[in-house]
Amino acid sequence: MKNNENQLLQHPYQPNIKLADFEGPLDLLLHLIRQSEMDIYDIPIAEITGQYMQYLRQMQRHQLEVAGEYFVMAATLMAIKSQMLLPKPPVSEDEEPIEEDPREELVEQLLEYQRYKQAAEKLKDKEAFRQKEFTRTAMAVPPEFIHPQTAPGTTIEQLKEAFEQVLKKHQSLEPETATVAPEKTTVEQRIRFVMQRVSQGAVAFEELFADLKTRDNLVTTFLAVLELAKHRRIVLHQAARFAPLILTPGKLSEED
Numbered sequence: 001m002k003n004n005e006n007q008l009l010q011h012p013y014q015p016n017i018k019l020a021d022f023e024g025p026l027d028l029l030l031h032l033i034r035q036s037e038m039d040i041y042d043i044p045i046a047e048i049t050g051q052y053m054q055y056l057r058q059m060q061r062h063q064l065e066v067a068g069e070y071f072v073m074a075a076t077l078m079a080i081k082s083q084m085l086l087p088k089p090p091v092s093e094d095e096e097p098i099e100e101d102p103r104e105e106l107v108e109q110l111l112e113y114q115r116y117k118q119a120a121e122k123l124k125d126k127e128a129f130r131q132k133e134f135t136r137t138a139m140a141v142p143p144e145f146i147h148p149q150t151a152p153g154t155t156i157e158q159l160k161e162a163f164e165q166v167l168k169k170h171q172s173l174e175p176e177t178a179t180v181a182p183e184k185t186t187v188e189q190r191i192r193f194v195m196q197r198v199s200q201g202a203v204a205f206e207e208l209f210a211d212l213k214t215r216d217n218l219v220t221t222f223l224a225v226l227e228l229a230k231h232r233r234i235v236l237h238q239a240a241r242f243a244p245l246i247l248t249p250g251k252l253s254e255e256d
Helices: 002-010 025-035 045-061 068-085 104-131 156-173 187-199 205-209 215-230
Strands: 234-237 246-249
Touching: 025 045, 025 068, 025 104, 045 068, 068 104, 156 205, 156 215, 187 205, 187 215, 187 234, 187 246, 205 215, 205 246, 215 234
Parallel strands: none
Antiparallel strands: 234 246
16 A cells, blocks of 8 residues: 555656546445345444545545545444444343344335336436437328218217207206116117118107116217218218218128
């Protein structure tokens, strides 16, 4: 050690030697713990304090500036070391000994810092992987995939208005009191009902709801119409604005 100090004095203009950079005292402690293969839950405080102080002296010897937080951690380590060297107070036979480990708070800080560091490393790997990718610019949707209408001749807005009229009409017919019962009608059943009516000839949209009394059945029937129109099993037509919607068989037969 003395030879190295003499060499520094003899050559005051030699370049400074840069050691491995650490992001803080906790990062340095984790490095020393891993290097010495210590158990982070049972840190030999005397040994780790000696290694930590030796590293700080080495940094100062190479004319490197040491941040104040490193000296704060050094003081903390020495305080913990002193507490562990103090004799434990006597405990009577009736009292249970209360064991307080002065290293507990330090261990919790190291574990929390280790979790954040591992998460940061994963994000850094993802960033490096993402930089190797090249995103293609968005392409325009092909015209053949654009369907502005729910079915030929009828827009979704027209179908919505027609169903709102059905709801208003049935709302005035609903009784003030009603017995709530489990819904028995399914969308599949209403699909078969709509296809049966349409197969007999053109049918008005409102006629499909004539025999229904509950709001659940109204919605179920409306969903059945949407599903059939989506798969071109039925076609909806409206001759003019506010005219009734008419359902006719679509291009696909019931077997298809």
